[in-house]
Amino acid sequence: MAKYLVTGVAGFIGRSIAAELLRRGEAVRGIDNFLTGKRENLTGLEAMEFIEGNLADPAVCAAICDGVEIVFHEAALASVPRSVADPVATNLNCVDATLNLLVAARSAGARRVVYAGSSSVYGDSPTLPKREQMLPNPISPYAVAKLAGEQYLRSFSRVYGLETVTLRYFNVFGPFQDPTSQYSGVLAIFCRKMLAGEQPTIYGDGEQTRDFTYIDNVVSANLLAAGAPAGKVAGQAMNVATGSRITLNETFRILCELTGYRGEPVYAPPRNGDIRDSLADIGLAGELLGYKPHVDFREGLRRTVEWYQSCRDGGEKL
Numbered sequence: 304m305a306k307y308l309v310t311g312v313a314g315f316i317g318r319s320i321a322a323e324l325l326r327r328g329e330a331v332r333g334i335d336n337f338l339t340g341k342r343e344n345l346t347g348l349e350a351m352e353f354i355e356g357n358l359a360d361p362a363v364c365a366a367i368c369d370g371v372e373i374v375f376h377e378a379a380l381a382s383v384p385r386s387v388a389d390p391v392a393t394n395l396n397c398v399d400a401t402l403n404l405l406v407a408a409r410s411a412g413a414r415r416v417v418y419a420g421s422s423s424v425y426g427d428s429p430t431l432p433k434r435e436q437m438l439p440n441p442i443s444p445y446a447v448a449k450l451a452g453e454q455y456l457r458s459f460s461r462v463y464g465l466e467t468v469t470l471r472y473f474n475v476f477g478p479f480q481d482p483t484s485q486y487s488g489v490l491a492i493f494c495r496k497m498l499a500g501e502q503p504t505i506y507g508d509g510e511q512t513r514d515f516t517y518i519d520n521v522v523s524a525n526l527l528a529a530g531a532p533a534g535k536v537a538g539q540a541m542n543v544a545t546g547s548r549i550t551l552n553e554t555f556r557i558l559c560e561l562t563g564y565r566g567e568p569v570y571a572p573p574r575n576g577d578i579r580d581s582l583a584d585i586g587l588a589g590e591l592l593g594y595k596p597h598v599d600f601r602e603g604l605r606r607t608v609e610w611y612q613s614c615r616d617g618g619e620k621l
């Protein structure tokens with residue numbers, strides 16, 4: 304019987320958490336509806352029990368929670384512009400899905416739910432770095448949905464005693480991130496395009512900043528959150544990031560070095576719902592989880608480019 308459940312397991316964060324659990328010899332169940340997840344991402348996870356299904360269906364949630372102790376809830380429609388284009392779909396796949404999962408986890412007697420929160424809940428307040436005690440100020444429907452999920456987790460912790468932990472991810476990137484959608488994360492898109500010799504587009508002046516976080520740091524935060532004492536973490540939300548930021552222009556220059564791309568980016572108007580600057584204070588996750596980012600931005604980017612390059616070398620169409 305699986306001890307761990309990973310939702311969104313065909314997405315790049317979910318598959319990375321599942322891979323690490325399997326590497327540690329744990330019994331894992333995973334679910335995905337392939338709305339944005341990729342079947343190819345399940346390669347290497349054959350030891351996992353996999354269920355194809357939708358968390359918007361309460362019966363599916365009940366079935367997948369049966370017997371599990373810890374849930375890593377990574378499933379979402381993770382995109383700001385996608386939520387601007389279709390806020391109802393984002394609400395269904397982020398809010399309804401999360402509530403159904405929490406109800407099922409509680410009924411099944413699961414002990415803990417660790418949730419993929421988002422830095423977008425901080426919105427565009429000028430204060431940096433972002434600290435957890437700041438008042439949330441979501442701008443996009445995606446940010447609203449992610450915050451609603453977080454609030455449901457807190458409520459389930461307080462009202463029902465389910466141990467819940469929210470990890471507010473800051474711009475996660477790394478191997479297995481889908482680079483092919485218009486809604487993909489910027490680093491995945493840039494890696495794909497620049498390796499293919501195509502010109503990347505920078506929305507705005509490129510001076511916006513992000514606290515880009517390499518996937519291995521996020522995986523380690525999740526495992527720490529699963530194991531931390533309930534007295535310390537239940538009902539809490541904390542930033543998971545590196546605690547440093549970089550502009551998109553500078554990122555482009557580093558990617559030129561790593562990919563050998565010789566061209567210039569094209570500049571286009573800023574994206575609707577975008578925020579300007581993002582930087583995390585990671586002190587709380589350090590204090591509550593013992594979290595430290597082990598892979599810095601440059602090394603993460605180097606590994607990421609290497610991975611996309613190996614996909615190209617292997618003949619994968621990216």
Ligand code: UD1
Pocket residue numbers: 381382383421422423424472473474475486487488489490492504505506507511513551573574577578581
């Ligand atoms: C936001 C959230 C993040 C969430 C993610 C999901 C914030 C600070 N972060 O990230 O928590 O997990 O959505 O998608 O709100 N860009 C380009 N060219 C491109 C693509 C993007 O210039 O081809 C720009 C965007 O306009 C933006 C930056 O790159 O300024 C980052 O965009 P993206 O990777 O989509 O993530 P965020 O919207 O920052």
